[in-house]
Amino acid sequence: MSLVATRFAPSPTGPLHIGGVRTALFNWLFSKNKKGKFYLRIEDTDKERSQDEYKDQIIQSLRWIGIQHDEKEYIQSKNINKHKEIAEELLKKSFAYKCYCSEEEINEQKAKAKKAGIPFTYNRKWRDPKDLEIPKNIKPVVRFKSKISGNSIVNDLVQGEINISNSTIEDFIVLRNDGSPTYQLSAVVDDHLMNISHVIRGDDHKINTFKQKQIYEAMKWKLPEFAHIPLIHSTSGKKLSKRDNASTLVDYIKIGILPDALRNYLLRLGWSYKDKEIFTLEESIQLFNLSGIGKSPSKLDMDRILSINEHYIKNIDEKKLYEMLKVYSEKYKKKIDNKYEKNLINSIYFLKNKAKKLEDIYENAQYILNDNIQISSEDIKLLDEPSKIILKDFLNEYEKVSKKNKNNLEKIIKKLIDKHKTNFKGIGQPLRIALTGSKFGPAIYDILLSLDKNEVVKRLKIIK
RNA sequence: GGUCCCAUCGUCUAACGGUUAGGACAGGUGGUUUUCAAUCACCCAAUCGGGGUUCGAUUCCCCGUGGGACCGCCA
Numbered sequence: 392m393s394l395v396a397t398r399f400a401p402s403p404t405g406p407l408h409i410g411g412v413r414t415a416l417f418n419w420l421f422s423k424n425k426k427g428k429f430y431l432r433i434e435d436t437d438k439e440r441s442q443d444e445y446k447d448q449i450i451q452s453l454r455w456i457g458i459q460h461d462e463k464e465y466i467q468s469k470n471i472n473k474h475k476e477i478a479e480e481l482l483k484k485s486f487a488y489k490c491y492c493s494e495e496e497i498n499e500q501k502a503k504a505k506k507a508g509i510p511f512t513y514n515r516k517w518r519d520p521k522d523l524e525i526p527k528n529i530k531p532v533v534r535f536k537s538k539i540s541g542n543s544i545v546n547d548l549v550q551g552e553i554n555i556s557n558s559t560i561e562d563f564i565v566l567r568n569d570g571s572p573t574y575q576l577s578a579v580v581d582d583h584l585m586n587i588s589h590v591i592r593g594d595d596h597k598i599n600t601f602k603q604k605q606i607y608e609a610m611k612w613k614l615p616e617f618a619h620i621p622l623i624h625s626t627s628g629k630k631l632s633k634r635d636n637a638s639t640l641v642d643y644i645k646i647g648i649l650p651d652a653l654r655n656y657l658l659r660l661g662w663s664y665k666d667k668e669i670f671t672l673e674e675s676i677q678l679f680n681l682s683g684i685g686k687s688p689s690k691l692d693m694d695r696i697l698s699i700n701e702h703y704i705k706n707i708d709e710k711k712l713y714e715m716l717k718v719y720s721e722k723y724k725k726k727i728d729n730k731y732e733k734n735l736i737n738s739i740y741f742l743k744n745k746a747k748k749l750e751d752i753y754e755n756a757q758y759i760l761n762d763n764i765q766i767s768s769e770d771i772k773l774l775d776e777p778s779k780i781i782l783k784d785f786l787n788e789y790e791k792v793s794k795k796n797k798n799n800l801e802k803i804i805k806k807l808i809d810k811h812k813t814n815f816k817g818i819g820q821p822l823r824i825a826l827t828g829s830k831f832g833p834a835i836y837d838i839l840l841s842l843d844k845n846e847v848v849k850r851l852k853i854i855k
Numbered sequence: 856g857g858u859c860c861c862a863u864c865g866u867c868u869a870a871c872g873g874u875u876a877g878g879a880c881a882g883g884u885g886g887u888u889u890u891c892a893a894u895c896a897c898c899c900a901a902u903c904g905g906g907g908u909u910c911g912a913u914u915c916c917c918c919g920u921g922g923g924a925c926c927g928c929c930a
Contacts (some may be wrong), residue, residue: 400930401878401930402929402930404929404930417906418881434930436929436930437929437930439929440929448869452857455924473904474892494928497928502869505856508856509856510856510857510858511859512857512926532928540889550859550860550861551860553859554859555858555859556858558905559857559858559926560858560860561926563927564927564928566928567928568928569928571928573927573928573929573930574929574930575930578930593924594860594861594923594924595924595925595930596924596925596930597856597859597860597924597925598859598924598925598926600926618861619924621860621861621923621924622924623922624922624923626866626916627921628922628923630923630924647917652900659867659868659879660867660869661868662868663867663868663869664869665869665878666869666880667878667880668867668879670866683882685861685868686860686861687860687861687866687920687922687923688861688922688923688924689868690867690881692865692866692867692881694866694881695867695879695880695881696880697880698879698881699880701893705893718912731915742892744892744894745891745892745893746892764865769887804889808868814889815889816889816890817889818889819889819890820889820890822889822891825863829890829891830890830891831890831891831892832890832891832892833890833891833892834888834889835889835890848923
């Protein structure tokens with residue numbers, strides 16, 4: 392069996408789309424499963440819209456989620472001369488022809504077709520130019536001579552057999568009037584040159600396959616296998632658009648989704664393996680296959696993403712989780728001050744239990760990360776006179792404690808419960824408000840142990 | 856409009872002719888708990904409609920309905 396090689400071929404015209412991430416993931420998993428290669432090809436032949444910064448961003452994004460491409464990334468624009476050569480060859484072998492229709496002429500035809508309510512297809516005017524005079528002022532485009540009759544079949548590894556009437560494929564352009572190659576040509580030439588064995592891409596490319604197949608056949612090149620994966624839809628069921636605010640990878644990174652969690656979620660979106668929900672990286676490589684991919688589009692579900700993320704937050708190594716939080720905070724929130732680092736590290740074990748995303752940990756840790764805590768006017772009312780007396784008593788006992796540990800703290804609280812004829816809540820509630828500024832939060836002992844002694848004293852003394 | 860594709864709980868999906876149609880997320884109820892969570896137990900919830908084929912259809916075929924993709928000198 393020949394080597395499996397897949398590629399991810401985004402155009403660097405914007406931040407990486409979440410659907411693109413999944414396409415990349417599937418390509419990567421498939422090739423790794425087959426012990427093959429995975430390449431990254433930047434399709435930057437649209438000079439107007441392509442930007443270098445996006446190229447770098449794409450590479451970084453893939454790296455973030457754990458996808459590493461083999462070799463150096465291919466830059467499509469660097470291969471343009473080769474694409475042109477192939478176009479010349481197609482021309483020479485009369486698989487293609489020059490079309491001298493002006494843009495105006497084509498637009499006119501389009502308008503006419505629209506008016507008549509029929510679909511526009513180029514009328515193949517220059518396919519047989521024997522009675523036509525070549526206009527001098529028009530630079531021609533090169534069109535591929537598509538098959539006119541019969542049917543074409545593609546055996547798609549996901550979609551199954553797709554049968555299409557050749558008459559519906561127009562004579563598509565392979566070279567623009569400035570001599571530059573179009574996507575249909577460039578993609579085929581590059582895939583061939585890169586020895587791509589499996590083209591795994593979005594459903595939206597399905598019809599292109601029938602154009603591209605004809606180029607392969609004309610050049611007598613070996614056709615790769617095709618697998619068109621269903622698109623991801625927004626919650627509303629429409630194609631995911633940039634306006635959906637959860638359409639690009641960074642949208643997820645900035646709320647604190649973990650790479651493994653997103654990888655796991657994306658893997659299970661449109662693909663399944665029995666009843667299994669959680670896949671380690673190794674498992675996903677081992678178990679991934681094309682036959683597990685469903686045929687219908689799937690909707691993005693933030694609840695599920697959060698739920699998987701929560702799972703990873705709870706199960707990941709705490710040191711790693713802290714490192715991620717640190718990077719996350721600096722990039723999207725506020726850099727964690729060195730002086731709080733130790734207390735934060737020691738608190739991760741309980742902070743992570745209340746979090747679905749890094750953002751939650753960050754927010755719940757605010758009482759550790761700020762010396763000046765704010766108590767809302769609502770909560771300050773809960774600190775009534777009896778509560779304040781309890782707090783004062785607690786402070787007295789607390790200051791006497793030589794060693795800050797749970798055991799000693801328990802003793803104090805028990806003593807106060809007896810003395811004030813109250814329950815744990817009667818002491819815990821005011822303490823929590825005084826120390827964190829909120830009536831919701833971590834367990835009392837956790838809070839007490841997560842702050843330095845002088846800080847606890849300071850916060851309690853403020854309450855008058 | 857034309858071409859192509861798709862259709863199981865609200866969502867992601869399992870069941871590749873025989874299951875009380877399973878799991879997960881979300882939702883609900885209760886237990887546990889110093890708050891909020893978390894956690895545990897239980898519950899609710901689906902085969903788009905109509906015809907066939909078959910002893911038997913979620914599964915195969917046809918029609919309808921619904922949804923989607925494509926129809927650029929973008930990729």
